[in-house]
Amino acid sequence: MAVIRLHLPAAADPDSAGTGAGSPPDRSYDIICGRGILDQVGDRLTAAGVRRAVVVSDAAVAASHARRVSESLAARGIQVIPVEIPSGEASKSLSEAGRVWGILAERAVDRSTHIVAVGGGVVGDLAGFVAATFARGIPVWQVPTTLVAQVDSAIGGKTGINLPAGKNLVGAFWQPSGVFSDIDTLATLPNREYLSGLAEVVKYGMIFDPGFFAWLEAHAAELVDRSPEPLAHAVERSAALKAAVVERDEREITGARAALNYGHTFAHAFETAAGYGRLLHGEAVAIGMSCAARLAADMGRIAADIPGRQDAILTSLGLPISLAGVGPLAADELLAIMARDKKSVGGRLRFVLPSRIGAVDLVADVDEPLVRRVLAG
Numbered sequence: 001m002a003v004i005r006l007h008l009p010a011a012a013d014p015d016s017a018g019t020g021a022g023s024p025p026d027r028s029y030d031i032i033c034g035r036g037i038l039d040q041v042g043d044r045l046t047a048a049g050v051r052r053a054v055v056v057s058d059a060a061v062a063a064s065h066a067r068r069v070s071e072s073l074a075a076r077g078i079q080v081i082p083v084e085i086p087s088g089e090a091s092k093s094l095s096e097a098g099r100v101w102g103i104l105a106e107r108a109v110d111r112s113t114h115i116v117a118v119g120g121g122v123v124g125d126l127a128g129f130v131a132a133t134f135a136r137g138i139p140v141w142q143v144p145t146t147l148v149a150q151v152d153s154a155i156g157g158k159t160g161i162n163l164p165a166g167k168n169l170v171g172a173f174w175q176p177s178g179v180f181s182d183i184d185t186l187a188t189l190p191n192r193e194y195l196s197g198l199a200e201v202v203k204y205g206m207i208f209d210p211g212f213f214a215w216l217e218a219h220a221a222e223l224v225d226r227s228p229e230p231l232a233h234a235v236e237r238s239a240a241l242k243a244a245v246v247e248r249d250e251r252e253i254t255g256a257r258a259a260l261n262y263g264h265t266f267a268h269a270f271e272t273a274a275g276y277g278r279l280l281h282g283e284a285v286a287i288g289m290s291c292a293a294r295l296a297a298d299m300g301r302i303a304a305d306i307p308g309r310q311d312a313i314l315t316s317l318g319l320p321i322s323l324a325g326v327g328p329l330a331a332d333e334l335l336a337i338m339a340r341d342k343k344s345v346g347g348r349l350r351f352v353l354p355s356r357i358g359a360v361d362l363v364a365d366v367d368e369p370l371v372r373r374v375l376a377g
């Protein structure tokens with residue numbers, strides 16, 4: 001088991017920290033990674049003084065992982081209110097948030113009740129958003145049960161829902177009180193979903209840590225097989241790298257946290273143009289990273305062998321590096337979507353691009369013909 005401490009100072013406004021009075025508490029929290037962690041949630045929440053918990057999950061995990069967490073809480077005398085949301089991105093909606101707010105109101109939830117989010121990114125984002133907004137903020141604990149949630153979305157406090165006009169357009173930064181990542185939950189993930197999470201793991205090596213990138217190159221086959229020891233290391237290292245960047249730039253102000261968007265400008269355009277659901281997010285990120293590395297090489301920012309090295313590791317992890325399986329997407333449409341991306345300024349194209357393995361920069365004003373060339377393959 002590994003415990004990674006994410007250090008954050010107290011919030012300026014004591015009310016927003018959910019205490020209501022007195023000096024605001026430090027918002028640092030632990031990310032606990034390892035095997036059998038689901039059964040420890042009750043002990044840890046008891047130690048934190050929790051007496052009542054709303055366990056939010058979806059149909060995929062309600063009868064399995066969420067039940068185990070609820071049993072662990074009940075065994076320590078914590079009263080559990082289970083709330084199940086439908087599986088899938090459609091649950092990140094105002095109507096679903098409203099339904100959950102209604103249940104919390106009916107059950108007289110107040111700031112002494114904690115939310116425990118058990119599931120993947122949709123559950124974590126929705127439950128986190130409900131926690132951020134109900135009664136002006138109640139504490140939330142994240143229990144991610146997918147790879148992408150364990151290495152990315154459950155850490156760092158981004159919560160939100162989608163609008164018809166775009167994903168994550170309404171939300172809040174609301175840091176969890178703790179994160180419990182049990183890698184045993186990854187054993188039963190559908191293969192495509194599991195592999196897609198590995199794209200975000202490769203991303204950490206590319207943007208922050210050349211040693212980790214080399215380690216991933218050496219252990220790709222074991223990760224594809226979900227071998228527990230290498231998998232635990234991959235989750236722990238990714239979580240530690242994410243925690244470090246959130247500590248430096250919690251609200252994505254300095255640009256440090258924006259490094260996490262490596263490959264994502266291309267990826268969002270591919271997902272939007274292909275139609276949501278055709279590409280899993282991690283698959284789109286893998287293709288997006290491949291494009292971003294080739295763009296960086298064409299601009300002379302990185303050595304010519306780096307795109308090939310990155311493509312090789314993505315391929316060995318069973319991830320796509322081109323749109324071949326999706327069919328042709330019109331460059332004009334992709335460029336229009338990228339120009340609307342929140343990282344673009346005034347329609348000018350901006351990308352997170354590597355300067356070497358382990359370092360990236362936000363590069364403004366990238367010439368459109370160069371992007372077209374990369375899109376053409």
Ligand code: GLY
Nearest residue numbers: 152156158257260
């Ligand atoms: N997933 C990107 C971030 O947390 O900033």
